Amino acid sequence: MKALQIAFKDLTVLFRDRTALLLMLGAPLILTVGLALISGRMSGSSGPAFQNLPVVIVNLDQGVVGGQLADAFSSDELDDLLNPQTAEDAAAARALVNDDKVVAAVIIPAGFTDAVTGAKESGAADRIEIYANPNREISSQIVTAVVESFVQQVELARVSGQVAVEQLLAAGLINPQEAAAVGMRVAERSVSAQNSGAAIRLVSAEKSTEPEQDFDMMGYFAPSMAILFLMYTVALGGRNLLAEKETGTLGRLVSAPISETAILGGKLLGIFLVATAQMSILILANALLFGVKFGDPLGVAVLILALAAAASGWGILVAAIARTPGQVSTIGMALMLTFGVLGGSFIPINNMPAWFNLVSKITPNAWGIEGFIALGYGDTLPQLAGTVAGLFGMAAVLFIVSVTLLRRKNLMQG
Amino acid sequence: MNKILAIAFKDNFVRFSSPGEWLFFLVLPVIFSVVIGLATGAQTDSRIALLVVDQDGGELARDLIDVLQDSKTVAVREYLLSEAEEKFRERQAPAMLVIPAGLAEAQAGGEEVELQFTEAAGNVDAVAARQAVQAALGSLGRALQAAGVSLTAAAEIRPFADQAARDAFFQDGKDKAAALFADQPERILVTGPAQKAEEDFWRPNTQASAGTIVTWVFIPLLAISEFFALERQLGTLRRMLSAPVSKAVYLLGTITGQLGTALLQMLILAGFGTLLLGVSWWHDLAATLTIFLAFGLASVAFGTMLGTFVKTQGQASGLSLALGMSMALLGGCWYPLELFPEFVQKAVLVLPTTWAMMGMNDIVLRGQGLAAVLPEAGALLGFAVVFFTVGVLRFRYE
Numbered sequence: 001m002k003a004l005q006i007a008f009k010d011l012t013v014l015f016r017d018r019t020a021l022l023l024m025l026g027a028p029l030i031l032t033v034g035l036a037l038i039s040g041r042m043s044g045s046s047g048p049a050f051q052n053l054p055v056v057i058v059n060l061d062q063g064v065v066g067g068q069l070a071d072a073f074s075s076d077e078l079d080d081l082l083n084p085q086t087a088e089d090a091a092a093a094r095a096l097v098n099d100d101k102v103v104a105a106v107i108i109p110a111g112f113t114d115a116v117t118g119a120k121e122s123g124a125a126d127r128i129e130i131y132a133n134p135n136r137e138i139s140s141q142i143v144t145a146v147v148e149s150f151v152q153q154v155e156l157a158r159v160s161g162q163v164a165v166e167q168l169l170a171a172g173l174i175n176p177q178e179a180a181a182v183g184m185r186v187a188e189r190s191v192s193a194q195n196s197g198a199a200i201r202l203v204s205a206e207k208s209t210e211p212e213q214d215f216d217m218m219g220y221f222a223p224s225m226a227i228l229f230l231m232y233t234v235a236l237g238g239r240n241l242l243a244e245k246e247t248g249t250l251g252r253l254v255s256a257p258i259s260e261t262a263i264l265g266g267k268l269l270g271i272f273l274v275a276t277a278q279m280s281i282l283i284l285a286n287a288l289l290f291g292v293k294f295g296d297p298l299g300v301a302v303l304i305l306a307l308a309a310a311a312s313g314w315g316i317l318v319a320a321i322a323r324t325p326g327q328v329s330t331i332g333m334a335l336m337l338t339f340g341v342l343g344g345s346f347i348p349i350n351n352m353p354a355w356f357n358l359v360s361k362i363t364p365n366a367w368g369i370e371g372f373i374a375l376g377y378g379d380t381l382p383q384l385a386g387t388v389a390g391l392f393g394m395a396a397v398l399f400i401v402s403v404t405l406l407r408r409k410n411l412m413q414g
Numbered sequence: 415m416n417k418i419l420a421i422a423f424k425d426n427f428v429r430f431s432s433p434g435e436w437l438f439f440l441v442l443p444v445i446f447s448v449v450i451g452l453a454t455g456a457q458t459d460s461r462i463a464l465l466v467v468d469q470d471g472g473e474l475a476r477d478l479i480d481v482l483q484d485s486k487t488v489a490v491r492e493y494l495l496s497e498a499e500e501k502f503r504e505r506q507a508p509a510m511l512v513i514p515a516g517l518a519e520a521q522a523g524g525e526e527v528e529l530q531f532t533e534a535a536g537n538v539d540a541v542a543a544r545q546a547v548q549a550a551l552g553s554l555g556r557a558l559q560a561a562g563v564s565l566t567a568a569a570e571i572r573p574f575a576d577q578a579a580r581d582a583f584f585q586d587g588k589d590k591a592a593a594l595f596a597d598q599p600e601r602i603l604v605t606g607p608a609q610k611a612e613e614d615f616w617r618p619n620t621q622a623s624a625g626t627i628v629t630w631v632f633i634p635l636l637a638i639s640e641f642f643a644l645e646r647q648l649g650t651l652r653r654m655l656s657a658p659v660s661k662a663v664y665l666l667g668t669i670t671g672q673l674g675t676a677l678l679q680m681l682i683l684a685g686f687g688t689l690l691l692g693v694s695w696w697h698d699l700a701a702t703l704t705i706f707l708a709f710g711l712a713s714v715a716f717g718t719m720l721g722t723f724v725k726t727q728g729q730a731s732g733l734s735l736a737l738g739m740s741m742a743l744l745g746g747c748w749y750p751l752e753l754f755p756e757f758v759q760k761a762v763l764v765l766p767t768t769w770a771m772m773g774m775n776d777i778v779l780r781g782q783g784l785a786a787v788l789p790e791a792g793a794l795l796g797f798a799v800v801f802f803t804v805g806v807l808r809f810r811y812e
Contacts, residue, residue: 186564
């Protein structure tokens with residue numbers, strides 16, 4: 001009971017500290033807002049907003065193919081995606097890219113139609129130039145994909161026409177005078193056949209684990225930032241423990257009718273309670289502010305408890321190892337950032353080598369993010385058993401080691 | 415001058431007497447670089463895993479898998495149906511493709527063939543994998559399509575004598591088309607304002623290297639505010655009043671020390687960027703040094719200004735980290751700015767981190783030189799003037 005009182009007192013004191021609140025709650029929420037902007041959440045879309053990409057077209061070709069490509073950029077199909085404009089010469093278009101006004105310049109060379117139709121030999125100068133803006137790498141790749149798709153159609157038409165003419169001539173079905181007209185007709189037919197659908201069709205079905213549930217990107221971003229700053233909070237708890245030893249308040253508690261075990265238990269419970277409160281507030285705030293779907297509430301609650309326990313274990317271990325409150329702050333901050341990098345709070349680690357993923361398991365971040373992603377996909381508490389057990393196991397080991405070290409340290413002797 | 419250098423030396427001596435400082439100065443940024451290198455480097459297959467079940471086993475199915483294996487987007491993992499389903503359930507891959515038995519026969523008979531593609535709901539990687547499969551089908555189907563159109567044209571002129579003649583004509587057309595597609599000339603050339611070799615141009619590492627430098631140099635420089643807060647708390651600033659040191663000399667000394675260290679840190683991290691991530695920082699040394707210096711000045715000035723607003727070391731420490739990380743994220747250090755909505759891209763021009771990233775990207779992404787980075791360097795120096803002015807006006811010893 002006394003331990004509980006000490007824990008609640010510590011919780012109250014920390015939540016009155018405005019500087020601590022800034023880092024415990026303010027910073028992760030601000031960073032989540034930034035990530036929400038990337039995820040498209042703040043603009044109401046389901047992903048990064050790639051719309052109305054400004055692109056400049058320079059058509060130096062006098063033939064039909066160049067005109068078709070230029071027209072394709074203004075087609076209804078690409079209306080939302082691209083915002084095309086035209087320029088008279090390549091230098092002006094490149095200047096727009098250099099000034100970061102457009103994502104790319106598409107320069108169709110003179111004689112492109114002749115090169116494609118075989119009216120002249122195709123050379124290096126007959127290539128469509130995509131002068132891409134390196135500051136808009138993803139956007140310019142989208143423009144490149146649009147041009148590639150058009151070129152594929154053009155090539156299909158060219159090859160279809162050529163194959164048909166060769167085969168029909170060889171079979172004696174047409175005479176050389178008819179070749180050009182037949183080639184053109186077959187080329188047109190091949191393009192319309194392509195547009196009406198491929199002979200091999202892909203039937204796509206969306207499926208997640210049962211029950212069906214869409215994954216929300218914010219279900220990764222929001223817990224990532226919350227767990228990152230959870231490590232700050234537990235280090236702060238550890239720092240306060242040593243600060244109380246240094247200022248002698250712990251020593252004074254010993255003279256009160258409270259056992260040393262209850263004092264230490266209360267202090268450690270306080271760290272766990274603060275961590276639990278921080279994670280709960282952040283998860284709730286993300287759900288309310290950004291509409292993040294975290295999934296099964298019971299699973300979320302248990303995962304928060306497990307995460308708070310494991311993170312608290314690390315915070316207490318730092319306090320047990322460090323000699324001064326300042327050292328706890330430094331090591332705690334380093335631990336927070338290192339775990340953030342290793343555990344996937346900054347960069348998703350699912351594509352990392354196997355050994356890296358193994359190393360990441362020493363961080364509560366990796367387990368926690370994995371758990372939140374699983375919940376986001378629709379998993380429930382029973383399926384989360386491994387993750388929760390991993391976190392509580394980590395907490396138990398760290399707690400035993402830390403308490404042993406703290407007892408050796410004579411924490412109560414100020 | 416001696417006084418300025420003495421203060422600069424003293425500050426750095428105090429700063430680096432703590433082993434923890436080395437963590438922030440060098441160890442963590444290098445870990446960060448290594449992780450980014452692992453995530454984006456060539457040694458890792460960062461393609462999206464695609465589970466493929468080949469129930470057909472024929473030549474056409476093999477051709478499709480070969481095309482997919484050459485994809486830059488997906489990495490093919492072939493399994494039996496039950497194994498693939500199990501791995502999909504365990505989320506070891508976001509998508510699964512099943513090629514049904516009888517693919518080649520159905521295709522030869524002119525029937526439409528359906529391949530089953532199962533993707534994790536709402537998963538961006540799964541969408542990318544689907545597009546890669548569709549592109550592969552498009553590429554593979556082109557030869558078949560060209561042969562099919564030729565076959566139709568021939569049949570319209572004179573029907574085939576029998577199925578064998580039809581099949582032979584189709585096969586001949588397919589082979590001819592495949593040969594022509596294989597020899598098709600390059601129709602697209604992607605260029606850009608980079609002066610470097612094209613293979614160095616589109617590397618995600620370049621953004622990561624610049625982002626690492628801005629993030630890890632900016633946060634410690636904001637922490638200069640901790641110096642002021644600590645010295646004010648300890649009373650050492652007040653004691654300066656009795657020393658023959660003016661406010662300007664004191665500030666210059668502190669700033670010089672931190673700026674020098676930050677420049678050294680940036681050069682070391684750029685070196686690691688070159689070694690670990692293959693990023694070229696050195697094709698125009700003057701440009702790199704100019705942008706580093708301008709960014710260092712703007713950051714240290716911001717830290718100085720911040721130091722005049724905080725009361726305690728704890729406040730300074732918390733604010734430095736919170737502001738530093740937020741400004742790094744919004745400045746485009748972690749994710750490219752183009753992912754942000756347009757109004758945000760404009761709004762973040764009020765942050766020095768945005769200008770620093772723009773300047774550094776000019777160098778490493780665009781391969782540009784001194785002239786190109788002067789506007790960004792000018793903006794950063796403008797920030798420095800404003801922040802210093804506010805900082806000096808608000809600076810108090812007590």
